[in-house]
Amino acid sequence: MAKANRKLLDDEAIQVKRFEINELFTPSTPVTTRELFAGRAGQLMRIMDAIAERGRHVILYGERGVGKTSLARIVQFMIPSQTRRIKYIRIQAYPEDTYTSLFKNIFRSMSFRHPGDDDGPIYNVADQYPGSITPADFVREMSGFSESEIPVIVIDEFNEVRDPDARNVIANTIKALSDDGVNVTLIIVGVADDVSDLIKEHASIQRCTEEIPMPRMDTKELRDVLDVRLKQLDFSIAGDAAWKIINLAKGLPAYVHGLGKHACLQAIEDGGQLHIAEKHVDGAITALIAATERSFKDAYHSATRSNQPGNLLRQALTACALAKPDDDGGFFTPTSVKEPLSAILGRQIEIANFQNHLQAFIDHARGAVLQRRGEPRAYRFRFAQPAMQPYVIMRGITEGLIDEEAKRVLSHPEQPDLFEVGAAYAALPIKKG
Ligand SMILES: Nc1ncnc2c1ncn2[C@@H]1O[C@H](COP(=O)(O)OP(=O)(O)O)[C@@H](O)[C@H]1O
Ligand SMILES: [Mg+2]
Incomplete structure (x- = not known):
């Protein structure tokens, strides 16, 4: 097991540490930096492949809270781009959105100058479309990106859109982009058990889309969520304390953030400690329950x-x-x-x-x-x-x-049966080092 950090903080240092803890653990917001993003290597690789291949697009779907938005955001920092510039646009869909409002939102992030007029006025693409927008308009605007750019466009929470027209036309839009070989990657993200819940006509675009289901995190990924943050904060953690946090999270990273944050806070309140023991996780559970929506x-x-x-x-x-x-x-x-x-x-x-x-x-x-x-x-x-x-x-x-016996099982990787969540949660090797 990692060596326990025996350092103790004084009052002033506790204040600083508290601030850092609250910054690094983000139970209610997506991850936005590469350093703090854990796991998801397989999903990330498939998205990168789709971005690299012209005419290929992505549908990313799964349960609420598994990390879809975080993954869709981190993509922009992962594209290797020595020579080309990444143009990343992300919009969020809402229930009242229509095809036009969705794509106008995308256009709002795009501006241009007239060719050859490098000092001329900058126009916003959305302003060129006072009326409705059609898939043909979208494809035309998307064709305007230069070869020195890598455009990636994310439509998040697409499941929220109620307008049947917007939901139907999205498959045609992807197909048209692909057929025209347009140099842009569209990433549609949403809560769904099945890709057909998100995009009805998905069969017609299967050959040009990467359909990526986003599962709950496995034990190792959850452990990474915790470890990168504890490392940055200079905290150590007892094996059973870490196991308890991970086992309780049931594959949902927000709980690793919530419990990790409160466990750190409990430890520094316990005499300025930088080592998380199991009792601090127990305190974190109570604190988190009290703070829950x-x-x-x-x-x-x-x-x-x-x-x-x-x-x-x-x-x-x-x-x-x-x-x-x-x-x-x-x-x-x-x-x-x-x-x-x-x-x-x-x-x-x-x-x-x-x-x-x-x-x-x-x-x-x-x-x-x-x-x-x-x-x-x-x-x-x-x-x-x-x-x-x-x-x-x-x-x-x-x-x-x-009871205590059941709780004990909860914190012991060698007997995870009673509380286990599927095969991915098999006994967790406690990290050495
Ligand atoms: N790869 C990751 N590493 C660390 N934390 C993550 C990761 N993915 C998601 N999270 C955390 O999990 C919670 C839910 O993430 P989010 O991306 O909003 O999920 P979704 O979009 O699937 O609902 C957030 O608190 C976020 O910070
Ligand atoms: Mg989301």
Whole structure:
């Protein structure tokens, strides 16, 4: 294990360190610098290949919070460009957007001078289109980039767009760009389980697009998120403390940021320490729960409220959050809830004992904290909001639903079974060095 940093900070140094901690951990904003971006090598390589190949475009999709926006932003710093200039434009889509409003937003970031008039006035491309914009207009403007430029255009949160026309025409637009061999790469980003949820006509553009699913982070990537920041801050961390943060995050980097930040703050408040012990992570869990958005607390409350004393809704929801998913979409079966629920209640539990609870969790009157898929007898469930899952586990910890023994399992890589999330979360080797 890495050597523990035994240095202690004085009051003034604590203030400085606190500022740096808050800067480096960004639980609610995408990563914008290359140094702080962890993992995602495979996805990044596929995007780079698409950028390099003329006529190839990208569709990047996955669950909310897995790091799509961060990846789409970091791309601009990864393109090797000794001789050519990168022209990176990123827009965010909103529910009320139309084809015209989306592409006008892109045009707004583009300006030009009349050829041969190097000192002349600068025009904005958007101003040339007071009316509506068609795919042909877009392709024409995109053809205007010079060969010394590498234009990359990102449309983020494309899933938000409601206008069916805008959603349909995007496939044609990609096709037209590709057919014309235009020197620009379009990257469409959105929340979706399946590429066809994001772009209906995707089959027609498959040969000119790189369809990249963005999974939750694996253990190593999560560990990297934590390590680069701790290193910059000159913090060390105990192996079980790191494991606990990573195991709780369930593949969602925002929780590594949130828990990492609060664990650092707990450590410096604990006598100016620069070493994170497991107790600091426990403190971080409490602090993070307290600081969590109202909407999560409300969702938890609606899902578990009951006027029947002794009801087991909270225990059942906690067990669902701990259930081992059977794929990378986060779905679990009722069978997989049996083991964690039995561990929580300290007695053998059968599906019949919590069937009603699952029913309650998909009930819209209770906020539908879970989604259900599949056929009766083969139902699968998952948290409607991925970020709810770690929240529910942490609530279970702070409310004492998960006992000491179960908590111990949580912080021990050699017995990750009860709390494991799929194969990617296999035993974490604690870094030497
Ligand atoms: N590669 C990464 N390295 C470190 N942190 C990341 C990485 N990707 C995402 N994050 C963090 O995870 C959270 C969610 O990232 P974001 O890019 O907004 O996800 P999405 O767009 O998929 O919802 C943010 O707090 C962000 O800082
Ligand atoms: Mg995003």
